[in-house]
Amino acid sequence: MNERVRLAPVGLGRWARVLSRAAGRGDVIELVSCYSRDETRRRAFQDEFGIARSAPSYQELLRDDSVEGVVITTPNDTHLPVIAEALAAGKGVYTDKPIAHTVEDAVAIAKAAGESGRAFAVGHAARRLAGSREMKRWIDDGRLGAVSLAEANFSNERGLELTPQTWRWHADRSPGGSFIQLGVHHADNLQYLLGPVRSVTAHARRLHTEAEVPDAVMSIVEFESGALGYIGAGWASPGVYTVNLQGTEANLRYDLDFTHWDEAQHADDYSTLHSQGSGEPERSVVELPRTDMFREQLEEFALAIRGDATIEVGAAEGVRALAVVHAALTSSQRNGAAVPVAEVVEAAGGAAVAEVRA
Amino acid sequence: MNERVRLAPVGLGRWARVLSRAAGRGDVIELVSCYSRDETRRRAFQDEFGIARSAPSYQELLRDDSVEGVVITTPNDTHLPVIAEALAAGKGVYTDKPIAHTVEDAVAIAKAAGESGRAFAVGHAARRLAGSREMKRWIDDGRLGAVSLAEANFSNERGLELTPQTWRWHADRSPGGSFIQLGVHHADNLQYLLGPVRSVTAHARRLHTEAEVPDAVMSIVEFESGALGYIGAGWASPGVYTVNLQGTEANLRYDLDFTHWDEAQHADDYSTLHSQGSGEPERSVVELPRTDMFREQLEEFALAIRGDATIEVGAAEGVRALAVVHAALTSSQRNGAAVPVAEVVEAAGGAAVAEVRA
Numbered sequence: 152m153n154e155r156v157r158l159a160p161v162g163l164g165r166w167a168r169v170l171s172r173a174a175g176r177g178d179v180i181e182l183v184s185c186y187s188r189d190e191t192r193r194r195a196f197q198d199e200f201g202i203a204r205s206a207p208s209y210q211e212l213l214r215d216d217s218v219e220g221v222v223i224t225t226p227n228d229t230h231l232p233v234i235a236e237a238l239a240a241g242k243g244v245y246t247d248k249p250i251a252h253t254v255e256d257a258v259a260i261a262k263a264a265g266e267s268g269r270a271f272a273v274g275h276a277a278r279r280l281a282g283s284r285e286m287k288r289w290i291d292d293g294r295l296g297a298v299s300l301a302e303a304n305f306s307n308e309r310g311l312e313l314t315p316q317t318w319r320w321h322a323d324r325s326p327g328g329s330f331i332q333l334g335v336h337h338a339d340n341l342q343y344l345l346g347p348v349r350s351v352t353a354h355a356r357r358l359h360t361e362a363e364v365p366d367a368v369m370s371i372v373e374f375e376s377g378a379l380g381y382i383g384a385g386w387a388s389p390g391v392y393t394v395n396l397q398g399t400e401a402n403l404r405y406d407l408d409f410t411h412w413d414e415a416q417h418a419d420d421y422s423t424l425h426s427q428g429s430g431e432p433e434r435s436v437v438e439l440p441r442t443d444m445f446r447e448q449l450e451e452f453a454l455a456i457r458g459d460a461t462i463e464v465g466a467a468e469g470v471r472a473l474a475v476v477h478a479a480l481t482s483s484q485r486n487g488a489a490v491p492v493a494e495v496v497e498a499a500g501g502a503a504v505a506e507v508r509a
Numbered sequence: 510m511n512e513r514v515r516l517a518p519v520g521l522g523r524w525a526r527v528l529s530r531a532a533g534r535g536d537v538i539e540l541v542s543c544y545s546r547d548e549t550r551r552r553a554f555q556d557e558f559g560i561a562r563s564a565p566s567y568q569e570l571l572r573d574d575s576v577e578g579v580v581i582t583t584p585n586d587t588h589l590p591v592i593a594e595a596l597a598a599g600k601g602v603y604t605d606k607p608i609a610h611t612v613e614d615a616v617a618i619a620k621a622a623g624e625s626g627r628a629f630a631v632g633h634a635a636r637r638l639a640g641s642r643e644m645k646r647w648i649d650d651g652r653l654g655a656v657s658l659a660e661a662n663f664s665n666e667r668g669l670e671l672t673p674q675t676w677r678w679h680a681d682r683s684p685g686g687s688f689i690q691l692g693v694h695h696a697d698n699l700q701y702l703l704g705p706v707r708s709v710t711a712h713a714r715r716l717h718t719e720a721e722v723p724d725a726v727m728s729i730v731e732f733e734s735g736a737l738g739y740i741g742a743g744w745a746s747p748g749v750y751t752v753n754l755q756g757t758e759a760n761l762r763y764d765l766d767f768t769h770w771d772e773a774q775h776a777d778d779y780s781t782l783h784s785q786g787s788g789e790p791e792r793s794v795v796e797l798p799r800t801d802m803f804r805e806q807l808e809e810f811a812l813a814i815r816g817d818a819t820i821e822v823g824a825a826e827g828v829r830a831l832a833v834v835h836a837a838l839t840s841s842q843r844n845g846a847a848v849p850v851a852e853v854v855e856a857a858g859g860a861a862v863a864e865v866r867a
Contacts (some may be wrong), residue, residue, distance in 0.1 A: 298724040299716045302662065306755055308787065352710055352845035354729050354737055358657045359757055367657040369737045369846070371712050371727045379712055379727045381739055385658045388755035389785045393683045397664060397746035399717055408791075427747045429666065433766075487710035487729070487840070487847040 155181035156453035158245075159218045161209065161233060162195040162225035163187035169413045170222055171200050173445035176416060180453045195368030209233070213240035220244065220270065220456050222449065225254035227325050228317040234271075235263045243456040245449065249476065250258040250469030252325055257473045258501035262465035268481045269399035272452040272462045275339035276469070279444035279502060281419045282405040283433065285437055286396060287344055289403060289426075295428070296400030301345055301380040303337035303394045307409060309396035310366035310386025311359060320362040330355060331476050336385030338475035340390065340394060341380045347471065348372040348380070350489040353479035359387040368430075370479040382475075401456060402427040415445040470501065514811035515540035516603075517576045519567065519591060520583035521545035521554040524605060527771045528580055528632075529558050531803035534774060536812045544570040551739045560816030567591070576815050578602065578628065580807065584676040585610035585683050585820030592629075601628035601814040604808065607693045607834065608827030610683055615831045616859035619824035630820045631827035632811040633697035639777045639797035639807050640763040644754060645702055647761060647784075654787070659703055659738040661695035661752045665767060668724035668744025669717060678720040686722030688713060689834050696833035697826060698752060699730065699738045705829065706730040706738070708847040709748035711837035717745040728837040729849065740833075760785040762792070820851040829858065 160167045174180040186206045187193045197205045206212035229253045245281050250273050251257040264271035289295045318324045321342035326446035353370030360366035390409030419441050425434040452493030454460035478490040518525045524671045532538040533726045544564045551563045564570035578601030583591050588609045595602050609615040622629035647653045676682045711728030718724035724744035748767030766779035777799050781794040812818035836848040
């Protein structure tokens with residue numbers, strides 16, 4: 152191993168800690184600086200992770216030549232300016248999911264990333280879970296046969312705990328509530344597994360949360376392959392994380408205990424994948440290797456900065472996942488009528504992005 | 510116990526055997542005659558179940574004063590004439606689900622049943638599964654809190670086995686394919702659990718079946734309570750039967766091994782109900798009593814003929830479940846736009862039925 156890749160977390164909340172712990176589980180990454188507007192938080196973070204220095208301003212962090220890349224966990228609606236500035240300063244950029252709060256911002260980020268030529272990664276880590284990888288293998292090698300139905304749900308009780316002091320409360324900062332925060336994971340997972348989504352039908356409801364955003368969202372997606380997918384995302388119940396695939400040859404059912412999500416190195420220990428073959432009602436447990444989705448994605452990003460890895464989830468995938476979320480919100484406003492994903496991408500000035508994708 | 514209630518199966522295929530075996534597990538019902546147009550089939554059925562006689566014509570069966578009620582398992586599109594004739598002859602009528610193939614026929618059946626004053630039951634047996642009953646108790650006594658999302662799936666591989674010789678192949682005889690045959694069970698279950706559905710959004714696709722009908726259907730229902738429900742029904746994969754409820758206080762997950770469906774007295778042995786409390790990621794197994802859904806519904810029907818029981822699932826419930834199916838098919842034709850259940854009932858001349866219901 153060469154010298155470690157030097158990264159700096161930006162936005163030092165709970166999620167920055169999850170990711171910094173993940174980076175610390177390997178020997179690829181060194182955290183050399185960090186930045187938050189809040190000095191107290193900045194100092195505390197620096198101490199907690201033994202980081203050599205912290206920057207008093209974002210501009211100063213970006214002027215630091217020793218920093219090769221930034222790990223962004225600021226609120227969704229700040230992604231565009233924070234990312235654009237980092238790219239302009241020549242840094243590699245990892246941003247947490249979703250890529251942005253609006254498709255307009257996402258498309259602008261994709262363009263900036265493409266033009267910069269810098270390493271750019273979006274934190275759709277869930278596709279790296281051992282169960283996701285195994286489901287993908289079953290699809291690719293034909294063990295599932297032709298998949299016609301795919302169902303996914305990601306829910307937790309966070310919508311019941313929101314306050315106006317948190318950005319997730321506000322519709323203009325995080326439109327879509329449970330769907331942009333949780334459902335977007337499955338918008339990526341299902342497209343990873345089954346290819347691009349053509350159109351989205353959805354109903355989004357604000358039922359039990361006090362916040363401005365929906366806490367109960369159900370959507371049906373149609374894949375370009377013709378298969379149908381369902382994504383449920385609730386914010387008013389105990390945690391759920393499931394993916395079910397139904398193929399002509401077999402079914403797969405994946406179930407993960409969400410409470411261990413943050414400790415990605417243990418996530419596989421609390422997940423199960425069951426298969427059920429054609430004509431065989433009995434379920435079999437599919438053995439899963441152990442993975443560490445957060446560490447893996449960060450190390451891939453870090454190595455890509457040095458040209459030693461290819462980023463799996465970049466701007467195109469980030470735009471595509473977010474576009475499903477916004478197509479769902481538009482569909483809900485249209486009483487459920489299906490909205491083409493291309494429509495929301497193009498309306499956001501993303502024709503070029505859509506072409507690159509196709 | 511008084512003298513057994515004297516019933517006669519009409520339409521002597523696979524399902525008539527399932528129901529006749531169920532009746533034979535108790536001492537409430539005596540099968541005294543039977544009818545099928547096919548004489549060979551009629552004789553074989555008579556022999557198999559030791560039935561005293563069989564009728565050479567349906568009219569003759571209905572003239573038989575010893576027959577108190579008929580158990581109808583003829584194709585969906587024959588229900589209206591077969592039921593109407595039996596009611597006119599003064600017989601009680603049990604019909605298998607769906608109540609009919611069209612809402613028009615369903616509404617006509619509901620009117621005929623109401624006007625006749627005879628016992629009339631529809632075979633939506635799944636709500637009698639121990640798991641369904643237990644979920645209903647959790648909702649009613651508040652253990653789930655407020656339910657925001659409910660997901661159900663009923664699928665099997667029958668769509669891959671259909672031939673033009675079977676009525677289920679034909680769109681005019683069984684519109685909706687997997688949704689009218691399998692999904693309709695959950696259209697009843699979810700309304701049993703969470704109250705009436707207000708509107709339905711759906712996409713129905715013909716993907717892998719050779720038949721004329723869809724084999725992949727996903728729908729989102731909105732309950733009058735505001736909660737959202739999902740029903741998936743596929744006909745091109747190994748069997749699935751699941752119901753998941755997400756409430757503010759707890760989740761419930763019900764999973765039944767469909768291959769034991771026909772032997773209802775064993776269905777509970779092959780089903781599991783898990784609960785997950787608020788703040789408790791771990792799942793607990795909920796113990797289920799043993800039931801026999803097919804026997805129970807037939808005995809209830811039989812006793813109702815004598816005035817000794819009240820029918821739980823009658824015409825109103827049958828119409829309501831079928832209306833969800835047809836609202837789904839209409840929605841799919843409208844690119845997913847939500848269709849009010851009341852619209853399809855009223856379009857079918859069912860205003861009176863809707864009023865009775867409301």
